[in-house]
Amino acid sequence: MLWGRAQVDDQGGEAEQEIVAAADGRTEEPLAISMSGPPTLQKRDAASPDVLRRRFARVRREAAGCQRCELWARATQTVFGEGPVPAALMLVGEQPGDREDLEGHPFVGPAGRILAEALELAGIDREATFVTNVVKHFRWRPSPNGKRRLHERPTRANVTACLPWVQQELELVRPDVLVAMGATAADGLLGKGVSVMRDRGRPIDSQLAPTVLVTIHPSAVLRARDDRDAMLDGLVADLRVAANALPSAG
Numbered sequence: 362m363l364w365g366r367a368q369v370d371d372q373g374g375e376a377e378q379e380i381v382a383a384a385d386g387r388t389e390e391p392l393a394i395s396m397s398g399p400p401t402l403q404k405r406d407a408a409s410p411d412v413l414r415r416r417f418a419r420v421r422r423e424a425a426g427c428q429r430c431e432l433w434a435r436a437t438q439t440v441f442g443e444g445p446v447p448a449a450l451m452l453v454g455e456q457p458g459d460r461e462d463l464e465g466h467p468f469v470g471p472a473g474r475i476l477a478e479a480l481e482l483a484g485i486d487r488e489a490t491f492v493t494n495v496v497k498h499f500r501w502r503p504s505p506n507g508k509r510r511l512h513e514r515p516t517r518a519n520v521t522a523c524l525p526w527v528q529q530e531l532e533l534v535r536p537d538v539l540v541a542m543g544a545t546a547a548d549g550l551l552g553k554g555v556s557v558m559r560d561r562g563r564p565i566d567s568q569l570a571p572t573v574l575v576t577i578h579p580s581a582v583l584r585a586r587d588d589r590d591a592m593l594d595g596l597v598a599d600l601r602v603a604a605n606a607l608p609s610a611g
């Protein structure tokens with residue numbers, strides 16, 4: 362992949378953007394990647410699913426060597442999004458956890474089990490869903506006895522550094538329905554104006570996909586003690602809204 366720098370005058374300003382040549386073995390129009398603020402969708406070309414998949418494979422390989430922020434140094438690997446490309450539904454979480462970091466796949470640990478349960482209850486096929494995170498490396502600190510790696514919320518700088526990858530995923534997955542799970546994903550994708558608790562489960566005005574929703578992060582269900590069932594029900598209800606917005610829902 363070819364990385365370059367370009368001056369892009371988007372809103373009358375001089376936003377500097379980094380560009381990546383979308384490569385599928387041929388020279389193509391570069392895909393612009395916003396380097397500050399939430400992702401913005403660029404005009405979509407008429408690429409076939411095969412071309413989108415080849416581009417995705419290339420972007421994924423590029424992300425494997427990402428050192429855009431400091432997190433790569435203490436993480437095992439980049440955990441890129443997974444699922445069909447393109448996909449009707451794209452779910453975005455915060456960052457890989459301990460298991461995801463070791464295994465290299467998103468949502469395969471305890472939060473992933475909650476997500477799988479919620480998707481099933483909402484009648485959504487996980488295999489048909491693209492699942493990713495706004496941050497692609499695990500941010501952690503050692504437990505007091507040094508034996509465990511404890512989750513640390515990614516910083517704003519981590520999220521900003523990683524946004525170009527989410528933007529690429531969005532460009533290539535082209536979801537009909539996009540769901541940000543938790544405040545980190547909601548802030549990263551949609552900006553500070555969106556509140557998960559206030560805005561969850563109803564369509565949000567955004568250019569990122571035909572339908573954009575926010576909901577709680579599945580790990581909130583894990584953390585809930587007495588009201589676990591209510592939290593899970595809420596997550597499932599929000600995911601049902603997503604399911605009903607899919608083109609296949611008719």
Ligand code: URA
Nearest residue numbers: 454455456467468472
């Ligand atoms: N939490 C996330 O946000 N993403 C994962 O992949 C796992 C846990």
